[in-house]
Amino acid sequence: MKPESIVEGFFRSSETQPDKTAIIWKDEKITYASVSEYVRKAAAFLKQMGIKKGDRVAFYGDKNPLFAYTYLATHLLEAVAVPLDVKLPEDRLKELLIQTEPGIVLHPTKVDHPFQQLPFSEEVLLSSAPLGDFNLPAGGDLADLLFTTGTTGNAKGVKLTQQNILAGAVNSNEFIGNDASDIEIIPLPLHHAFGLRRLRTNLFLGATVILVDGFMFPKHFFDAIEVHAATGICMVPSGFSIVKKLMKDRYIPHFKKLKYIEFGSAPMSLDEKQELAVELPKTRICMHFGLTEVAANILIEFHEVGEKLHALGKPSPNVSVNILGDDGEEKTVGEIGEIVVKGDIQTPGYWKKPELTQKSFINGWFRTGDLGYKDTEGYVYLSGRKDDVINVGGKKVFPAEIEEVLNQHSAVKDSAVISVHEGGKITGKSIKAFVVVKGKEQPLPKDLITFLRGKLEPFKIPGEFKFISKIPATASGKKQRDKLK
């Protein structure tokens, strides 16, 4: 019988291959048998602290093995994991806790709130004898509450069931082709949907994960490839840009040894996609499009798509993707509408936000809030965020299209385009571009306008330019255009 949950798959792997390394962290190699013991110890401790089915366990999203033990231990008690971003300011942390009402908070900082709190440490969590008897969670049980980026007062807790997270793992494995023999480097934060999915996926499969600290020291994961013979890595596009900037083309001989790379969470430039496809001819370079609510719902492999590298890809295995109008009617090929998703990965909704949950579904489809279209072969393309669309005299303008052209200017490092009016005026002056320059010299706005002419329709050319030092972005690299308004 197939396992019904990630934790069930993990325990099966622990029984069949107890001596295999599950986690590599710093100089430590931790076997499946040891992880299994620590998970049951942490579960015993949480049980002693009164945690039971359905309770929330809020814990520090630090990248270390203790995170994995606490996460799986929470599921072993049929409780709900609430991983917390380590960079969360105190007021946001408090807001999330008040919203989730956890049965316990495991965090290094003592914050003023009414919930039981203890430090997130091995001394605390691994102090009990391993739990003997337990019920494995069922597919419909709530597994995780993941908070998506939002401003204060706006935090959205995405509910994910055991079935959702299991489907996220199974679907991406089916596409990527990774299995129990793989050794994957995880440089991503574990509280975030992408990094957490890769951790779950590998432990479910019985593979090995290497936890490394971000992208700042690429040497750490190059060492991981050479010393531990890593076969895969998961990355965000900005992580790859950092690696390239820091290591130039020295990344190539190391990355060539990888069987697969999974990219995701933010768009990647066509140039970088092409470069990777050429430089790493034998590596499966996969990229997902997804949201926490519907993990990796579209996937692409860079070598398989030929000229269609600019597409998001095709629906992931076991997932349906459609393009709908606001009226819920299906759009025809080439017509732009909202990208909607259906499948076992689909969240049941948001924690304590029934109105938002209701608005997020249409005829059983989850509304991504992203606009796109399909071609005749079923490839899906992204046009922009529904919230970001600029209305110029009734014509829809997608900021990403203008930014892509603007970024081709030799002096432009990055840009973000927003609407500076409400209500759809006619002039192009309703578009404002924020520009980060490459060197010290700022180009003149008139030069940028000249550059854009001929490449964009006149109504898409911004009427105003502002030079700034950085485009606001989320931790995973998604532009936060609303912060520029």
Added chain:
Amino acid sequence: MNIEELIKEVLFIEEGTQLTNETGPNDIEAWDSLGHVDIITAIEDEFDIEISPEEIGEISTIGDIKKMLAKKDINPE
């Protein structure tokens, strides 16, 4: 401009914050991986040099940056 001032400017660090040779990514929130790239780029622009991947691999504090520059006969103090 000295290295401390350059890093303050690049990472938008408040005036009055003390930076020492031991200061590194663990001490300043804005010194994350993107901040690290911004610092390297700013140093390359400021001193008109190219920092090799090997040299970058050795940089984890302000003192390391100064050591790397000293090897190139650059003393920004």
